[in-house]
């Protein structure tokens with residue numbers, strides 16, 4: 001079935017549209033699900049993506065040529081009807097729905113099912129072929145309630161008025177989500193951010209995401225940041241950059257923090273299990289919900305999800321896509 | 331159960347000692363009785379339930395989760411208890427994972443104590459359903475008797491002492507008079523009852539320590555000289571037959587290491603407290619004390635095999651006698667204690683105990699010559715003890731001095747660097763260095779992470795970053811251009827290293843920016859220093 005769509009190691013090729021979905025190499029025509037670097041690369045000829053994703057790509061790669069596709073809007077490329085539907089992953093993230101020859105294919109890109117104040121929620125779309133991610137495709141991954149994780153963060157903050165809590169969070173999506181979740185819990189103090197987060201936070205603000213008072217952490221005296229929350233990309237957690245901070249409690253917001261050894265590897269004192277990806281139950285529940293006749297698994301721990309599909313009478317295959325293991329994006 | 335499982339999580343993730351102490355102290359103040367007493371027992375290794383075997387836990391999870399998914403999960407997570415804790419299926423009507431608060435730590439322990447082998451899996455499963463992942467992890471660790479949180483018993487006691495403003499040595503003294511859940515201890519700590527009476531129990535007495543000798547000399551009329559042996563300083567405490575004949579061995583930090591050296595404890599039946607150096611006999615030394623390397627084979631092992639005891643037989647070289655029978659000798663001058671010790675030796679088995687000899691030297695210069703000539707692997711230097719010094723806890727000025735052997739040095743080339751820990755985690759501060767073979771190959775001879783100033787550390791860190799040629803996880807390989815002068819106390823043959831050498835206490839003495847790497851020392855040269 002569906003000979004018009006082909007998985008390749010470098011992306012998914014839609015033959016009648018002569019276009020690639022999330023290609024890892026520069027292509028003439030690219031359909032991009034969202035702005036994370038393992039999905040959105042620079043150097044494509046023409047890009048179709050949401051307005052937000054195009055803006056993120058412009059910020060990262062200076063991409064010039066693109067067509068903005070609104071959520072729910074239908075476009076046609078070479079006889080394929082294409083729609084972008086919210087994936088709930090990060091600002092502008094979309095599933096790409098392709099209809100052709102009486103068949104429907106859904107490519108999720110990355111997705112999650114938990115509420116996220118910075119983006120629209122995932123919409124399940126029944127389909128024939130469901131192309132899903134599997135970042136947290138092992139049953140040990142269960143993301144707890146976001147609220148309880150935020151409570152732990154605020155508790156650590158209030159219990160240590162002389163220190164700061166340094167939260168490692170991916171620059172696109174996680175950082176802004178953590179900030180919004182803090183605001184929603186009544187934390188209105190200025191939040192200090194690492195230089196690497198500044199432009200992305202400004203972009204989110206341009207798209208109407210209200211994050212309250214943000215301050216650059218660089219050059220601020222340590223004393224001023226006592227009792228404050230500081231956000232930085234995960235790579236800065238154990239770097240010399242953090243030495244300028246007042247006795248930081250190293251926290252990290254990521255789905256990987258569920259596993260002790262992973263948190264210890266990062267020298268994290270306060271692991272926060274907050275993920276922008278579906279956990280195991282959400283991956284399997286979503287497959288049940290969209291009830292595809294075939295499931296393709298793009299990246300992550302595809303082996304376990306493949307096994308689950310097989311034992312639950314879902315036809316499935318794992319695609320060996322290259323360049324999709326980005327651990328920072330958890 | 332939640333407070334306890336949170337405490338365990340905190341201890342896993344908190345790096346600093348003070349941070350860990352604060353967590354333990356906060357828990358001890360806040361948790362109810364008898365939960366906190368059981369927690370203290372668990373943290374000090376005095377709770378060994380072993381209600382179920384690990385294999386039973388494996389069976390339990392395979393009955394609930396697809397065995398293939400379980401194996402994949404275990405491969406990823408590593409630890410069995412953690413895998414099971416994370417995988418445990420939630421009840422159908424419960425979307426969120428939570429500790430419903432229905433189980434107390436003491437309730438759990440009661441249940442595990444009293445349950446039969448056959449009923450244990452069901453009892454465990456019932457309890458698992460009421461807990462979150464942290465709670466399940468703690469429960470499984472308690473149930474299998476494998477609770478290891480990476481802290482010593484001494485640290486747990488220190489945290490307890492800190493909670494109530496007590497001196498940890500006072501806690502130590504009463505410790506062996508008590509049993510979990512330590513109701514009498516908490517009553518005393520919170521002022522409800524007097525201090526429990528330690529009489530007749532083998533409790534730890536704090537060690538007397540020495541200052542490094544800084545003066546050019548001391549008068550040997552006032553000071554006696556003894557060898558400083560390179561083993562593990564230990565304290566032997568025996569209660570004697572009158573009080574049950576229990577003997578315990580304590581390390582300098584007050585940790586009970588009896589289990590690692592059972593042959594010593596068995597060989598001592600007296601009613602006394604002694605201070606000495608634990609050493610192992612090395613066959614290569616003709617039955618004399620072997621190097622520290624040999625001793626390391628025995629350290630940190632909870633259970634010791636007969637083969638270990640045969641290959642690395644331990645003995646104690648005695649320094650001091652603190653208490654003999656009911657006589658506390660600690661206030662007496664060293665000379666009198668020494669006389670008592672010498673007399674005491676007669677009742678000890680010569681296989682396991684000998685006396686640390688006093689060095690006979692007419693004057694300090696002669697002593698310096700003797701020290702310079704000492705090349706015994708087990709000698710670390712010389713101790714100078716004031717002849718009239720009482721045995722007092724800690725380091726007291728002018729009573730005891732340690733006069734270490736001059737370090738050996740070698741010029742080595744930096745090969746790899748790794749980030750440090752804690753405050754130094756943003757610096758490449760651990761360096762692996764090597765020396766040249768006859769064929770011009772550089773082989774690692776040691777690893778050092780001290781000896782430099784903060785300024786030098788910054789310089790070294792920059793050197794590493796600017797001269798990286800490859801990365802392996804946290805390790806960077808660097809251009810082989812920088813010569814480090816490395817000081818070390820001794821060097822030994824080692825099968826573990828390709829160079830066949832292992833240094834003891836290596837540290838960076840100087841950065842030799844002036845010296846070309848090709849002129850660094852050769853392996854053959856180092857081999858001549860092997861003791």
Ligand SMILES: [Zn+2]
Nearest residue numbers: 036089110329
């Ligand atoms: Zn993503």
Ligand SMILES: [Zn+2]
Nearest residue numbers: 036038039110
């Ligand atoms: Zn991805």
